[in-house]
Amino acid sequence: MDKNNTDIYVQLLKDRGLRVTPQRLQILKYLNIHKNHPDVTTIFTALRKENPALSKTTIYNTLEALAEHGLVQVLTITPTENRFDAGDRMHHHFLCKHCNKIYDIEIECPHLNRMLEGEFKVDEVHGYFKGSCPSCLKENAKNDHIQNKNIKGLKKDTSKC
Amino acid sequence: MDKNNTDIYVQLLKDRGLRVTPQRLQILKYLNIHKNHPDVTTIFTALRKENPALSKTTIYNTLEALAEHGLVQVLTITPTENRFDAGDRMHHHFLCKHCNKIYDIEIECPHLNRMLEGEFKVDEVHGYFKGSCPSCLKENAKNDHIQNKNIKGLKKDTSKC
DNA sequence: TACCTAAGTTGAAATGATTACAAATCGGGT
DNA sequence: ACCCGATTTGTAATCATTTCAACTTAGGTA
Numbered sequence: 001m002d003k004n005n006t007d008i009y010v011q012l013l014k015d016r017g018l019r020v021t022p023q024r025l026q027i028l029k030y031l032n033i034h035k036n037h038p039d040v041t042t043i044f045t046a047l048r049k050e051n052p053a054l055s056k057t058t059i060y061n062t063l064e065a066l067a068e069h070g071l072v073q074v075l076t077i078t079p080t081e082n083r084f085d086a087g088d089r090m091h092h093h094f095l096c097k098h099c100n101k102i103y104d105i106e107i108e109c110p111h112l113n114r115m116l117e118g119e120f121k122v123d124e125v126h127g128y129f130k131g132s133c134p135s136c137l138k139e140n141a142k143n144d145h146i147q148n149k150n151i152k153g154l155k156k157d158t159s160k161c
Numbered sequence: 162m163d164k165n166n167t168d169i170y171v172q173l174l175k176d177r178g179l180r181v182t183p184q185r186l187q188i189l190k191y192l193n194i195h196k197n198h199p200d201v202t203t204i205f206t207a208l209r210k211e212n213p214a215l216s217k218t219t220i221y222n223t224l225e226a227l228a229e230h231g232l233v234q235v236l237t238i239t240p241t242e243n244r245f246d247a248g249d250r251m252h253h254h255f256l257c258k259h260c261n262k263i264y265d266i267e268i269e270c271p272h273l274n275r276m277l278e279g280e281f282k283v284d285e286v287h288g289y290f291k292g293s294c295p296s297c298l299k300e301n302a303k304n305d306h307i308q309n310k311n312i313k314g315l316k317k318d319t320s321k322c
Numbered sequence: 323t324a325c326c327t328a329a330g331t332t333g334a335a336a337t338g339a340t341t342a343c344a345a346a347t348c349g350g351g352t
Numbered sequence: 353a354c355c356c357g358a359t360t361t362g363t364a365a366t367c368a369t370t371t372c373a374a375c376t377t378a379g380g381t382a
Contacts, residue, residue: 019330023331053332058331062331076238079237094281110272114268115268115290120292120295125290128237128286134280137282181350182349182358185359200339217340218363219359221341241339242340326379330376331375333373333375334371335371340366340367341364343365345360346362352353352356
């Protein structure tokens with residue numbers, strides 16, 4: 001699919017009875033091109049450049065609408081902010097607790113059906129792995145001779161890999 | 162294990178080189194008795210009754226320390242607040258998006274080892290299912306003839322089952 | 323094509339969870 | 353009984369998200 005073709009996103013919205021607005025198209029297109037699981041502020045900052053009147057509330061409203069209609073997934077993998085993923089393809093995620101980056105993980109869950117058939121109505125399935133990504137492991141090894149950095153869990157780490 | 166015996170929690174802390182304080186014992190015991198995945202405010206409100214001088218910051222500090230040493234797990238299943246689970250026994254969770262209750266789910270992941278052996282250093286594994294719990298499904302069916310309640314995703318729902 | 327109305331957008335203000343910080347207190351080794 | 357570094361406390365930030373009311377617009381209709 002041509003991710004730059006606006007017609008596709010128009011159709012996605014129409015198919016679900018959602019009104020087509022420039023903002024929704026903008027956000028939908030952004031998420032389909034940038035598959036790095038951005039948070040609201042990242043999306044906002046990026047899109048504001050093309051559309052200075054864009055409001056952060058619109059990002060929240062739009063993401064909620066898109067999520068309700070299965071066009072985006074809300075990842076609650078981080079302790080602090082929600083992250084977003086275009087589409088509804090089922091896959092898992094790895095969160096690096098150092099650089100806060102999220103990686104897609106392709107693993108199937110054969111026992112999942114047991115859950116889907118039970119007394120619960122399952123709308124979403126999330127597999128989250130958390131730890132250190134290869135890039136940060138390498139970076140960490142490099143710095144080991146300088147100081148043995150502590151690897152913490154709860155707090156947001158703003159350092160980048 | 163006798164969940165009311167303080168000695169056990171003293172030992173758990175000492176084993177990990179953590180200082181033993183009344184607050185830590187209080188919180189650790191609370192989590193081991195109340196397996197309903199409380200959030201910080203719930204823990205705080207409950208424990209403040211026994212100890213009126215308790216500070217919410219202490220709950221945050223303690224939970225962070227306990228999580229770092231594998232005595233509690235941080236669940237990022239909700240879009241809004243972190244929820245906590247005593248122990249490090251690996252199991253999954255179901256979040257009811259109506260009543261905000263979390264259920265323990267016992268499912269093993271046979272393909273998990275592939276992830277654990279890879280280039281990523283995996284410290285945590287979380288399986289989150291989200292949807293409607295049996296209790297809310299029943300409640301919802303009961304109210305159907307009155308009004309067809311919308312089932313939303315993103316926002317916090319304060320209604321109780 | 324012009325119009326109407328419900329739905330969508332905007333920005334400012336409120337809320338709520340979490341963190342930062344500095345002063346007071348305490349655990350546990352000497 | 354002392355001491356020191358770790359812990360606790362309360363207050364004040366900070367930051368993500370929601371609320372709300374006024375304004376604008378998409379898209380159906382005359």
